[in-house]
Amino acid sequence: MTQVLVTGGAGFLGSHLCDRLIARGDEVLCVDNFYTGGKANVRHLMGNKNFELMRHDVTFPLYVEVDRIFNLACPASPVHYQHDPVQTTKTSVHGAINMLGLAKRLKARILQASTSEVYGDPSMHPQREEYWGNVNPIGPRSCYDEGKRCAETLFFDYWRQHQLAIKVIRIFNTYGPRMQPDDGRVVSNFIVQALKGEPITLYGDGLQTRSFCYVDDLIEGMLRLMDSDKSITGPINVGNPVEFTMRELAELVVAITGSKSTIAFRPLPQDDPKQRRPDITQAREKLGWEPKVALADGLKETVDYFRRTLDFTAELAPT
Ligand code: NAD
Ligand code: UDP
Ligand code: UDP
Numbered sequence: 155m156t157q158v159l160v161t162g163g164a165g166f167l168g169s170h171l172c173d174r175l176i177a178r179g180d181e182v183l184c185v186d187n188f189y190t191g192g193k194a195n196v197r198h199l200m201g202n203k204n205f206e207l208m209r210h211d212v213t214f215p216l217y218v219e220v221d222r223i224f225n226l227a228c229p230a231s232p233v234h235y236q237h238d239p240v241q242t243t244k245t246s247v248h249g250a251i252n253m254l255g256l257a258k259r260l261k262a263r264i265l266q267a268s269t270s271e272v273y274g275d276p277s278m279h280p281q282r283e284e285y286w287g288n289v290n291p292i293g294p295r296s297c298y299d300e301g302k303r304c305a306e307t308l309f310f311d312y313w314r315q316h317q318l319a320i321k322v323i324r325i326f327n328t329y330g331p332r333m334q335p336d337d338g339r340v341v342s343n344f345i346v347q348a349l350k351g352e353p354i355t356l357y358g359d360g361l362q363t364r365s366f367c368y369v370d371d372l373i374e375g376m377l378r379l380m381d382s383d384k385s386i387t388g389p390i391n392v393g394n395p396v397e398f399t400m401r402e403l404a405e406l407v408v409a410i411t412g413s414k415s416t417i418a419f420r421p422l423p424q425d426d427p428k429q430r431r432p433d434i435t436q437a438r439e440k441l442g443w444e445p446k447v448a449l450a451d452g453l454k455e456t457v458d459y460f461r462r463t464l465d466f467t468a469e470l471a472p473t
Pocket of ligand 1: 164211226326
């Protein structure tokens with residue numbers, strides 16, 4: 155039986171990954187400090203004999219015995235990663251060093267959850283893995299972007315220096331059930347606002363673009379990368395290459411929820427990337443992967459999830 159460590163396993167993506175690993179018969183050690191994730195995301199796995207939850211901060215060393223490591227620990231929403239930026243950099247950098255040290259001792263395969271944010275505000279569009287990016291090193295997003303870039307550097311240095319079996323996935327904006335309602339990311343914000351009948355907060359002119367991947371598609375890509383031949387290290391883009399403006403997203407959410415919410419324009423945060431879309435040629439060719447879930451379908455699932463888990467009745471705007 156394969157023993158798998160998932161750091162950040164009680165978060166949005168991590169909990170879905172734990173589900174898939176358990177379903178295929180792996181033994182899962184989920185490590186999380188519950189900074190942005192929570193036990194609620196993995197409560198349904200608690201009684202499973204192949205699942206173990208451990209409270210631990212990856213900026214401290216971790217001595218466990220596993221065959222594979224998925225390193226997902228890191229707050230992902232700008233609101234949360236900017237709340238304590240020094241801790242964000244520590245999580246990415248010290249966390250990577252500790253998990254790479256663990257992988258080195260165990261000769262374990264290790265995957266890093268990197269991000270499209272390594273491309274910054276990109277001047278190449280769509281983004282290919284060869285592009286080195288356009289990142290402000292001293293801005294409010296830098297703790298996340300540069301922390302993730304340094305983690306990639308560490309992964310490739312451990313690969314060159316210690317011949318570690320590494321896998322680096324560059325994840326583009328992903329959404330779905332188990333995003334936190336107060337997470338601050340655009341999909342959860344818009345859905346919660348629409349369901350509450352509150353104004354939808356559109357930052358800037360709303361013409362900036364993102365490409366949204368449904369969580370099930372993303373996890374499939376991540377597993378395929380981890381299971382791929384040792385020669386495939388990445389970095390490899392995994393995301394949905396269909397691009398939307400935030401204005402289009404707001405309109406779609408309003409249509410799907412049947413909400414009466416209006417649009418409220420808010421200032422654009424500093425260094426907000428203007429456009430983002432993955433080139434997924436490598437994922438197609440090397441992993442045989444491409445996304446299957448269209449945004450409208452994935453949004454319906456996500457809206458259903460928020461409707462089920464949150465009680466909006468008290469706050470619904472009068473009709
Ligand atoms: P999330 O915030 O829901 O999950 C992150 C998890 O890491 C949380 O459970 C949190 O408590 C935990 N964590 C944070 N700091 C930790 C620490 N020091 N020690 C242990 N655990 C810690 O975010 P997510 O969307 O599930 O993202 C998971 C990973 O994927 C992150 O590394 C993120 O950077 C990456 N990623 C996500 C997206 C996306 O769109 N969801 C895009 C690009 C990259
Ligand atoms: N480490 C860990 N678990 C292990 C082995 C190492 O957390 O099972 C951490 C330890 O804190 C160490 C870091 O990983 O500082 C890097 O390990 P490495 O062996 O690369 O370097 P060194 O031990 O020489 O600092
Ligand atoms: N955004 C928005 N309203 C919100 C939250 C975000 O218009 O309530 C915008 C934000 O400015 C950005 C895009 O939506 O252009 C995606 O933001 P998110 O924080 O989800 O992800 P990231 O910027 O990290 O890609």
